[in-house]
Amino acid sequence: MITKCYKIDTNNINQEQMQEAGALIAAGELVAFPTETVYGLGGDALHPEAAKKIYAAKGRPSDNPLIIHIAEVSDLERVAKVVPEQAKKLAEAFWPGPLTMVVWKKESVPYATTGGLDTVAVRMPNHPIALELIRKSGKLIAAPSANTSGRPSPTEGSHVVEDLDGRIAMVLDGGPVGIGIESTIIDLTEETPMVLRPGYITPEMLAEVLGEEVIIDPGIIAADDTTKPKAPGMKYKHYAPKADMIIVDGDKEKVVEQISLLLQEAKAKGQKAAVIATEETKMLYQSDVVLSIGTREEEDSIARHMYKILRDCDKLDVDVIYSESFKTPRIGQAIMNRLLKAAGHQVIHV
Ligand code: TXA
Ligand code: MG
Secondary structure, three states: OOOEEOOOOOOOOHHHHHHHHHHHHHOOOOEOOOOOOOOOOEEOOOHHHHHHHHHHOOOOOOOOOOOEEEEOOHHHHHEEEEHHHHHHHHHHHHHHEEEEEEOOOOOOOOOOHHOOOEEEEEOOOOOHHHHHHHHHHHOOOOOOOOOHHHOOOOOOOOHHHHHHHOOOEEEEOOOOOOOOOOEEEEOOOOOOEEEOOOOOOOHHHHHHHOOOOOOOOOHHHHOOOOOOOOOOOHHOOOOOOOOOOEEOOOOHHHHHHHHHHHHHHHHHOOOOOEEEOOOOHHHHOOOOOEOOOOOOOOHHHHHHHHHHHHHHHHHHOEEEEEEOOOOOOHHHHHHHHHHHOOOOOEEEEE
């Protein structure tokens, strides 16, 4: 299959190209598109064959459910059995935006989309191209991140092409995304709302709007396999770079010292090593490959560049990656959740 790629200017969206993209979705084909979090791989959410195509293109296990993307808050009623009061409050506060809500599904939502579950994940993205695509298609759009299963999520159109060229009908390239990590997922099907995946919207922000306690799935905090996460996708070793990755955590001076030591050892073994550092520390390392992920002054910059940096490590064909840890104040939990998985939970505390 030949994959068409259109560069779309977010401030001046080409309506004809969007019309063509929408028609492809309506015809059961797949179109990758930017959202504010990461790029999504879209297909008609209520058409089981489209879901099957998504799993095939990504090489994704079909028990891992898809998020349905909507363009109007009222479309939640089209897929939810009942719309909980909490969902109304959260939609009012955070939609369009990087929040996915899990609710009981309507019968019309195929099990192919929900991975066999009786619940469905729904989100209204905050990106003009995503919203336009949904509207032009006249459908609701099921979309996982537009990467090959197991690779870092795509934050630029070129990442999607790297992974999915020849496997899908179209890529809408709207440039680099704004947030860079996937949406927060909150489960509203139980007594107490529960965060299944940390993201840009924090549990504190959710609790404040809901006026009640919000818990975090114990399965995503556990570093081992003893507690299963509730979101099926969170159990997979995601976002893994090809190289072996180790995170060094602690005070700045000690971290720099430890990573420098590891770099010497790698050199002695003839290994090619990369360091993931920040603007504040990048000049402190003696290595051919020092990648700055962003600045600690602005934690959003760290989230935004994380997946691109992991892809860069793959392209540079390094053997080992030593990364600083980024327990930043607000979204540090979301960042570290991804980074720890990329590192297979290999951490040295200094
Ligand atoms: O930011 C995002 O959410 C991006 C963009 C494209 O919107 N999408 C995304 O989709 O990250 P994906 O498929 O890569 O991740 C979806 C996650 C998986 O961990 C999946 O298991 C979980 O959502 N999920 C989907 N439906 C669920 C459900 N009914 N119950 C629990 N978890 C669910
Ligand atoms: Mg994903």
